Amino acid sequence: MSAPMNAPAIATGDTLLEVERLTMRFGGLVAINDVSFSAKKRQITGVIGPNGAGKTTLFNCITGFYKPTVGRIALQAEGRDPFLLERMDGFRIGQRAKVARTFQNIRLFPGMSVLENLMVAQHNKLMHASGWTVLGLLGLPSFRHAEAAAKEMAVRWLERVKLTRVADEPAGSLPYGDQRRLEIARAMCTEPVLLCLDEPAAGLNPKESGELNALLLSIRDEFGIGLLLIEHDMSVVMGISDHIVVLDYGSKIADGTPAEIRNDPAVIRAYLGEEDTE
Amino acid sequence: MTDMTLSAGPKAPSPLVEAAKDAVFAAILVFLLSWLMIGYQTQVLQGQPMSYVTRYSDVLWAVFLIPAGRFLMTLTRFDRTLPAVIGGALGFIYLFIPGVLGVLEVPVYGEFFVTVDPLQPDILPFEQPMVNVIFGIGAFFVLAAGLRARRKKTVGAQTLEVREAAEARQARISKNLSSILGPLLIAVALIIPFTPWGDRKLVDTLILVMTYVMLGWGLNIVVGLAGLLDLGYVAFYAVGAYTYAKLSIDLGLDFWASLPIAGAIAATFGVALGFPVLRLRGDYLAIVTLGFGEIIRIILINWQIFTGGPNGLGNIAKIDFFGIPFERNPKEGELAFHTLFGLDFSPVHRIYFLYYVIIALALVTNFVTIRLRRMPIGRAWEALREDETACRALGINPTNTKLTAFALGAMFAGFAGSFFATRQGFVSPESFTFIESAVILAIVVLGGMGSQVGVALAAILLIGLPEVLRELSLYRMLVFGGVMVLIMLLRPKGLLSFRVPTIQLHGKKALPPTTAGAVK
Ligand SMILES: Nc1ncnc2c1ncn2[C@@H]1O[C@H](COP(=O)(O)OP(=O)(O)O)[C@@H](O)[C@H]1O
Ligand SMILES: [Mg+2]
Numbered sequence: 001m002s003a004p005m006n007a008p009a010i011a012t013g014d015t016l017l018e019v020e021r022l023t024m025r026f027g028g029l030v031a032i033n034d035v036s037f038s039a040k041k042r043q044i045t046g047v048i049g050p051n052g053a054g055k056t057t058l059f060n061c062i063t064g065f066y067k068p069t070v071g072r073i074a075l076q077a078e079g080r081d082p083f084l085l086e087r088m089d090g091f092r093i094g095q096r097a098k099v100a101r102t103f104q105n106i107r108l109f110p111g112m113s114v115l116e117n118l119m120v121a122q123h124n125k126l127m128h129a130s131g132w133t134v135l136g137l138l139g140l141p142s143f144r145h146a147e148a149a150a151k152e153m154a155v156r157w158l159e160r161v162k163l164t165r166v167a168d169e170p171a172g173s174l175p176y177g178d179q180r181r182l183e184i185a186r187a188m189c190t191e192p193v194l195l196c197l198d199e200p201a202a203g204l205n206p207k208e209s210g211e212l213n214a215l216l217l218s219i220r221d222e223f224g225i226g227l228l229l230i231e232h233d234m235s236v237v238m239g240i241s242d243h244i245v246v247l248d249y250g251s252k253i254a255d256g257t258p259a260e261i262r263n264d265p266a267v268i269r270a271y272l273g274e275e276d277t278e
Numbered sequence: 279m280t281d282m283t284l285s286a287g288p289k290a291p292s293p294l295v296e297a298a299k300d301a302v303f304a305a306i307l308v309f310l311l312s313w314l315m316i317g318y319q320t321q322v323l324q325g326q327p328m329s330y331v332t333r334y335s336d337v338l339w340a341v342f343l344i345p346a347g348r349f350l351m352t353l354t355r356f357d358r359t360l361p362a363v364i365g366g367a368l369g370f371i372y373l374f375i376p377g378v379l380g381v382l383e384v385p386v387y388g389e390f391f392v393t394v395d396p397l398q399p400d401i402l403p404f405e406q407p408m409v410n411v412i413f414g415i416g417a418f419f420v421l422a423a424g425l426r427a428r429r430k431k432t433v434g435a436q437t438l439e440v441r442e443a444a445e446a447r448q449a450r451i452s453k454n455l456s457s458i459l460g461p462l463l464i465a466v467a468l469i470i471p472f473t474p475w476g477d478r479k480l481v482d483t484l485i486l487v488m489t490y491v492m493l494g495w496g497l498n499i500v501v502g503l504a505g506l507l508d509l510g511y512v513a514f515y516a517v518g519a520y521t522y523a524k525l526s527i528d529l530g531l532d533f534w535a536s537l538p539i540a541g542a543i544a545a546t547f548g549v550a551l552g553f554p555v556l557r558l559r560g561d562y563l564a565i566v567t568l569g570f571g572e573i574i575r576i577i578l579i580n581w582q583i584f585t586g587g588p589n590g591l592g593n594i595a596k597i598d599f600f601g602i603p604f605e606r607n608p609k610e611g612e613l614a615f616h617t618l619f620g621l622d623f624s625p626v627h628r629i630y631f632l633y634y635v636i637i638a639l640a641l642v643t644n645f646v647t648i649r650l651r652r653m654p655i656g657r658a659w660e661a662l663r664e665d666e667t668a669c670r671a672l673g674i675n676p677t678n679t680k681l682t683a684f685a686l687g688a689m690f691a692g693f694a695g696s697f698f699a700t701r702q703g704f705v706s707p708e709s710f711t712f713i714e715s716a717v718i719l720a721i722v723v724l725g726g727m728g729s730q731v732g733v734a735l736a737a738i739l740l741i742g743l744p745e746v747l748r749e750l751s752l753y754r755m756l757v758f759g760g761v762m763v764l765i766m767l768l769r770p771k772g773l774l775s776f777r778v779p780t781i782q783l784h785g786k787k788a789l790p791p792t793t794a795g796a797v798k
Contacts (some may be wrong), residue, residue: 063671094673101671109664112657113779119654120661123674126654137649151781158783167783173442190672 110172374414380407518695544692590706
């Protein structure tokens with residue numbers, strides 16, 4: 001059930017995600033206030049802002065966990081149907097619109113093995129190949145090939161995030177940094193057009209953080225997808241973002257290249273203000 | 279005065295004093311509760327007014343033993359575990375073993391207990407052997423408390439890694455045990471009717487046990503794999519049973535033709551119930567499924583015309599050998615089972631056939647479950663159990679995935695229900711009360727969620743044990759409860775709990791044990 005579309009969602013050619021006048025209220029609390037921005041293909045778009053600025057809420061709206069109070073979220077990937085995400089059920093955004101995400105507090109399947117986590121991510125593809133389980137139960141070769149291909153893809157990602165050795169261990173037993181990388185690999189196994197990362201560098205040491213940045217850049221360059229990257233810490237995101245959106249108290253206060261953001265007086269005020277209170 | 283004691287500083291309470299105080303209170307409480315209820319036993323003899331006998335010695339024993347147990351258990355809280363271990367073990371051996379002998383009416387018990395001479399003290403405290411057994415179990419709990427406290431002291435000092443390694447070792451033992459026990463159990467089940475012990479009574483009991491093994495395996499898909507707490511599983515069992523009853527009585531269909539229909543209808547009920555309620559999580563789902571189970575039972579009671587109401591439906595066709603009846607005098611020109619195989623007629627043939635049918639049905643359930651677990655749908659079930667939010671983010675449709683688990687579980691319950699109906703020849707709402715759902719759930723939880731062999735063991739224990747213990751009459755449910763409590767104390771994750779990944783990269787050869795920690 002793809003979202004009904006009357007007008008073309010996005011006018012410009014290389015815009016992937018277009019958020020227009022998005023507002024999210026929880027009772028009296030306005031978590032997101034009239035925010036508009038866009039994210040381009042083959043770019044890393046950073047979303048920064050102090051704690052409680054509404055960054056995670058923005059992600060929850062884009063990935064269908066919340067229904068926005070007002071606003072439009074349009075996705076237009078190359079060679080695909082356009083989607084209006086605010087109209088879609090949560091899981092369909094992952095299934096049809098191919099938007100993948102990670103969570104601020106990691107959400108793996110802790111009791112399942114690392115490899116299984118990556119296989120579950122390819123569920124829809126495999127479900128189709130298994131003829132909604134019937135053909136799979138009969139052990140048809142077409143399903144076996146699909147499963148082998150899925151495993152191959154999982155193994156490629158395991159190598160990429162350096163988790164091959166622990167492939168058969170329960171995901172919950174990995175150290176924190178490994179879990180973060182596994183969650184990113186799992187999201188990538190859904191073959192997304194847009195990858196949303198919620199504070200992926202949180203809790204990582206500087207070395208791990210550097211490796212993470214390299215991983216994200218390589219994903220951008222190799223797969224040509226768009227990345228939406230939430231960061232609480234400005235310095236991390238400055239280095240790798242092509243474009244940055246700054247939120248404060250639910251409102252967008254700035255939008256531009258890292259260089260522009262660094263010198264923006266409103267941004268400086270917001271961040272200095274935060275430091276004052278801390 | 280008060281100032282002086284205060285200035286001396288708050289003194290830590292001495293464990294002995296604390297425990298003694300607690301014991302004295304317990305003694306007073308036990309005395310107050312027991313002196314009337316246990317101390318006097320009314321009796322009505324033929325033609326005489328009601329009189330009573332006194333049992334003061336029992337009261338005294340209770341007033342001594344219970345506080346003694348409490349005393350030892352209180353000491354464990356102050357890290358004095360040795361008295362509890364020794365006292366508990368002695369009490370257990372002393373009370374439990376002779377008590378069991380007495381319950382089983384082994385003549386030796388008379389040697390322990392000579393009640394005739396009031397001047398010669400008896401060796402055992404209570405005249406009733408079962409009371410001795412109960413106190414023996416009490417002593418076991420004292421022992422268990424002591425052992426647990428000791429273990430906690432050592433485990434508490436361990437690091438997370440050591441504990442994880444210990445858990446992994448437990449899981450490995452469970453896994454190895456299962457891989458031996460599984461085939462062994464199947465082999466024993468298959469040959470037992472041909473052994474000298476395989477009499478009709480045993481096979482009858484085993485049919486019952488196997489029915490619950492099948493139900494346990496079916497529910498395991500819903501609870502163990504998909505993590506949906508279903509307290510109304512018996513409803514689908516009832517739907518299967520009544521479907522076969524109606525098909526047999528009204529349409530004259532035989533068991534084999536009805537089986538798939540009953541499964542399909544039960545699965546349909548599963549979907550119909552699941553669709554509105556599977557959005558609920560955890561406890562809410564449990565309550566709604568519990569309600570659903572009751573609704574089905576109440577419909578069965580009240581829809582007189584269709585279901586026969588509280589009297590149920592009788593005259594359901596008995597099972598046949600794929601179209602050939604088990605009858606002494608078959609109709610003119612038709613074969614019967616015994617004439618086909620040139621045997622003498624015996625009613626036992628049908629029982630034995632039923633036994634193999636339920637084994638086959640149960641094994642099909644098991645086989646399908648094991649296969650499904652390795653399918654994408656099975657992995658999605660387990661993923662849903664682990665984290666539903668993450669599943670949504672990966673584009674997995676949670677409602678459909680849960681529905682399939684619910685429908686499949688219901689289908690197997692439907693099969694088992696038809697089998698139940700053909701075995702009994704009679705169905706009534708009484709067979710499908712909440713307690714049945716609870717027992718099936720207990721089998722799954724006790725077996726170790728997701729462990730097929732564990733579920734079979736638990737079914738043998740929970741269904742077979744009460745049947746074997748039938749001789750204990752009144753006390754059997756007590757023993758049954760005691761065994762359940764013990765298992766949960768000693769193996770909180772179930773009898774055999776382990777998980778094998780559905781797909782592996784490094785194959786069976788285990789990597790060096792450092793792998794998990796190596797990539798720090
Ligand atoms: N489900 C919710 N119900 C009520 N308030 C919420 C909910 N989710 C987020 N909020 C509020 O929205 C604001 C923004 O939170 P969040 O998006 O998590 O901030 P952050 O930028 O740190 O990720 C906070 O004040 C938070 O309390
Ligand atoms: Mg956040």
